[in-house]
Amino acid sequence: MATRTLAGKRILVTGASQGIGRAFALEAANRGAKVVATARNTEALQELEPSGIATVTGDVVEPADRAAMLGFAVERLGGLDILVNNAGIGATGHFGDTGPETLRRILEVNFFALAELTRLGIPELQKGVQPLIVNVSSIFGRRGFPRYSEYCASKFAVQGLSDAIRPELWKLGIGVLVVNPGPTETAFQENMVERAAGTPKAGRRMPAATVARAMCRAIEHDKAEITLTGIGRALVLANRFAPWAVDWYLGREYRRTRIAPRTAPR
Numbered sequence: 117m118a119t120r121t122l123a124g125k126r127i128l129v130t131g132a133s134q135g136i137g138r139a140f141a142l143e144a145a146n147r148g149a150k151v152v153a154t155a156r157n158t159e160a161l162q163e164l165e166p167s168g169i170a171t172v173t174g175d176v177v178e179p180a181d182r183a184a185m186l187g188f189a190v191e192r193l194g195g196l197d198i199l200v201n202n203a204g205i206g207a208t209g210h211f212g213d214t215g216p217e218t219l220r221r222i223l224e225v226n227f228f229a230l231a232e233l234t235r236l237g238i239p240e241l242q243k244g245v246q247p248l249i250v251n252v253s254s255i256f257g258r259r260g261f262p263r264y265s266e267y268c269a270s271k272f273a274v275q276g277l278s279d280a281i282r283p284e285l286w287k288l289g290i291g292v293l294v295v296n297p298g299p300t301e302t303a304f305q306e307n308m309v310e311r312a313a314g315t316p317k318a319g320r321r322m323p324a325a326t327v328a329r330a331m332c333r334a335i336e337h338d339k340a341e342i343t344l345t346g347i348g349r350a351l352v353l354a355n356r357f358a359p360w361a362v363d364w365y366l367g368r369e370y371r372r373t374r375i376a377p378r379t380a381p382r
Contacts (some may be wrong), residue, residue: 118336118338124150129153153170158378176229177228203229206222226267259362260367291338296342301324
């Protein structure tokens, strides 16, 4: 039985110009939520406005932009009930062949910006109705994958932060939901900051709209964490009971598909 309704909830969604963030903003609005969507792409955001979604352009890595997007949401909506931290970037590469700038950029967007916007939003969420923080992580936050070392590190950090603050914020009446999508139909691969290694073949991908609906159901049923796609759930389960087998499988696939480094090790 649902314990929270999205109708009337005041929601701020980051990374909402495409993919999961965009799909969630539309789904939540369709369920009667009052939504503010934010991202760096103004034109893509404006396409959401006919659906009754308010938009504000901003970069989550900039402190002034984080304050501005939160302030806009509170002023426009009259408060905040749900913060959805969805903005994220990725990269591929063999860890020893890539430079430190890639790791720092990914952590800045995927973890530090998420953590600081969350910290900034806590006082407003405390005043909200059934307040909730939704952190969009990944199955890569539950199991590390070759070629995605920096991305995995950022998502493991999101998982750890979420687990740590959940009991802290429970005392304040604020819930924390972690969403772990599996392979999803988004432009994630095309928008990577670094693409220095081959990527494994992806099986059937879950549509972003399906992820959005699963997120809405998890919010309504007050879940603490969900892992999506059959392969994603199978991977997490296998890694829990037989991590050595997952190591062997991923190592085999890595050796089979590995391509030469684009640049010499440095």
